[in-house]
Amino acid sequence: MQNIERVWGFCDLFIEKNFDLNKVHYIEKLGFNTIALNTHVEEVSEEPKKKKKKNDPTEKKDYVPLPVEIPENFKKNCKLNILQRVTLEFSDSSISLKLNQSDNLKKYDIIAVVPKTLQAFQYACGSLDIDVITFDPQIRIPFKVSRKLYRQAVERGIFFEVMYSAAIRDSMSRKNIISAAHGYHAVGKSKNIIVSSGAENYTQCRGVHDVINLGFILGLNSNQSLEAIRDNTQRLILKMQGRKCGKHYMEVSHVNENKLNEE
Amino acid sequence: MLCPEIWDFPSPKVVCSNKKCLTLNSVSKIVELNNFYRNVIITCPDELHTPRFIEDSLLDDSDYYEVANCPLTEFIDPVFIQKFIKTGKLYCLTANTNCMIQNCAALTPDGILTLHILESTYQTLGIEGTKRPHKFYQIEIPLKDLKNISRVKTALEKLKLFDFNISWVPEIENVCPSSIAKYFCNKNYKVSSHSMSIERVAPVIKEVPTIHNSDIDEVVEWIGMLAHDANLTPTESYVSTYAEPECSTPIKTSRISIIIVKGFLTPNILINTSKLLEDYVKSRDFKHYWACLSVQSIEESLWQWNTSSPRIFQSQNASCNIFFTQESHSVYTVGQLKYT
Numbered sequence: 001m002q003n004i005e006r007v008w009g010f011c012d013l014f015i016e017k018n019f020d021l022n023k024v025h026y027i028e029k030l031g032f033n034t035i036a037l038n039t040h041v042e043e044v045s046e047e048p049k050k051k052k053k054k055n056d057p058t059e060k061k062d063y064v065p066l067p068v069e070i071p072e073n074f075k076k077n078c079k080l081n082i083l084q085r086v087t088l089e090f091s092d093s094s095i096s097l098k099l100n101q102s103d104n105l106k107k108y109d110i111i112a113v114v115p116k117t118l119q120a121f122q123y124a125c126g127s128l129d130i131d132v133i134t135f136d137p138q139i140r141i142p143f144k145v146s147r148k149l150y151r152q153a154v155e156r157g158i159f160f161e162v163m164y165s166a167a168i169r170d171s172m173s174r175k176n177i178i179s180a181a182h183g184y185h186a187v188g189k190s191k192n193i194i195v196s197s198g199a200e201n202y203t204q205c206r207g208v209h210d211v212i213n214l215g216f217i218l219g220l221n222s223n224q225s226l227e228a229i230r231d232n233t234q235r236l237i238l239k240m241q242g243r244k245c246g247k248h249y250m251e252v253s254h255v256n257e258n259k260l261n262e263e
Numbered sequence: 264m265l266c267p268e269i270w271d272f273p274s275p276k277v278v279c280s281n282k283k284c285l286t287l288n289s290v291s292k293i294v295e296l297n298n299f300y301r302n303v304i305i306t307c308p309d310e311l312h313t314p315r316f317i318e319d320s321l322l323d324d325s326d327y328y329e330v331a332n333c334p335l336t337e338f339i340d341p342v343f344i345q346k347f348i349k350t351g352k353l354y355c356l357t358a359n360t361n362c363m364i365q366n367c368a369a370l371t372p373d374g375i376l377t378l379h380i381l382e383s384t385y386q387t388l389g390i391e392g393t394k395r396p397h398k399f400y401q402i403e404i405p406l407k408d409l410k411n412i413s414r415v416k417t418a419l420e421k422l423k424l425f426d427f428n429i430s431w432v433p434e435i436e437n438v439c440p441s442s443i444a445k446y447f448c449n450k451n452y453k454v455s456s457h458s459m460s461i462e463r464v465a466p467v468i469k470e471v472p473t474i475h476n477s478d479i480d481e482v483v484e485w486i487g488m489l490a491h492d493a494n495l496t497p498t499e500s501y502v503s504t505y506a507e508p509e510c511s512t513p514i515k516t517s518r519i520s521i522i523i524v525k526g527f528l529t530p531n532i533l534i535n536t537s538k539l540l541e542d543y544v545k546s547r548d549f550k551h552y553w554a555c556l557s558v559q560s561i562e563e564s565l566w567q568w569n570t571s572s573p574r575i576f577q578s579q580n581a582s583c584n585i586f587f588t589q590e591s592h593s594v595y596t597v598g599q600l601k602y603t
Binding site: 007008009010033182185186189190209212216217218219220222226230231 | 265266267269272361363364365397398601602603
């Protein structure tokens, strides 16, 4: 227990994968302790079945690509905890088949989804084993978020994400983000909200205090704003660890012998 | 439809207090209310250089030590308690810890080890504590009167190692304060010694406002502007609308000397300096002469706003400004919580 505690601290759980890793120390200076690098998977329309000539008929491409490579020495030198996250867009429940067959999915820490239809949203809130429900800021959410579905998602421990750097980039996104956030406030009293950046480069990140204050515009009160980047993200990380390990109640890990007290 | 309120943003709460007509005793009590200060700014009007004896009181014998990777169980060792806690004043604070996201600890001269623990960690420890804001618990362990040592030891062993800033003031005169560094060194911990850093500022001014005839908060702001070497007379009001405090009978002098001392400051150093400053002010024959001692708190430390509020770890920014004059002293404190 002694040296295994990781300080998750303030988390920014949505950094685009094209973010220059050399500039990640800026995020650390802004006060964050944990980040998650995102890989976006767009919805691909089903290819018409074509007869395979010589190829092995059982060869199937993994729906989910491999996570972003992070050099080992970078991980050691970096003071931030770095997690891997995947964002999947989907419109119907056939996604679960693809996810079950994917080997690469297990390499990711956080699974986020962008439901594109009401049916998909219903499926995400009710049955999908995911961590975060998010939305594309460039378009309005195409369905109405109902109170019942929101509550169902909250009971299952799923979090709703609001990202802010798209609001910096583009005024249409700003409207969509604020309207989505207010929608979550109206429907769910802003429970289980996490605020993340979605930054593509280091100029789109903001400091911890700024993000907390931004929570006011997103419909969070001051307690909820702090929760959105500290407590809810820690609960999310706990849920993610639970999902990765499956049903368990004991974790065994190596303890560094040198650091034990000499009696 | 419930619309969130997005027009009535409350301004951050600032705690101010202004006390007048104080004696040195009451000033000492105010300084001693808290144990951990980050820097002190001494302002002496009508001086080219701050008097040597005042600088020496801050710099001589004021070294503090940083002990790296030390477990909390060291502090409940009966030998340690006998040698240091019962025979002097020990000031100890975890270095580089953020009290919003990490566990912190502090040892105060009254012999109480205060722990600031995350809720999830607290539930595993097994010692009683009190609930604090932002999902933290505070555990106070009285070391001078320690009971259930084995239980406390098992609990403290569960916490990780910390880096501490330590300063010890022995009761007996001829004991060297560095004995504490030697004690940790002998136990094979990495100990480094640090001394206070000093910066001397001699800004150019036209006259010095007196605290009798001007608002004390304006004089505090004026001193702050001088310490930062800021422009007191901005020509265009876009960047700065600062105006010097109005005073009907200012001290006519164009010299003022400011020193900024940074480090791990403890109340005993500040009280000694206060005594010297009081004597110095009495020795000057300017009417309404004053000298000021401003202390700033360590931002992530154990802090108590006043005698009626509890002493808790909070992320705050507070400053206590003591004005010494020939008749009596005034104290202006101002502070703000970083997270509400």
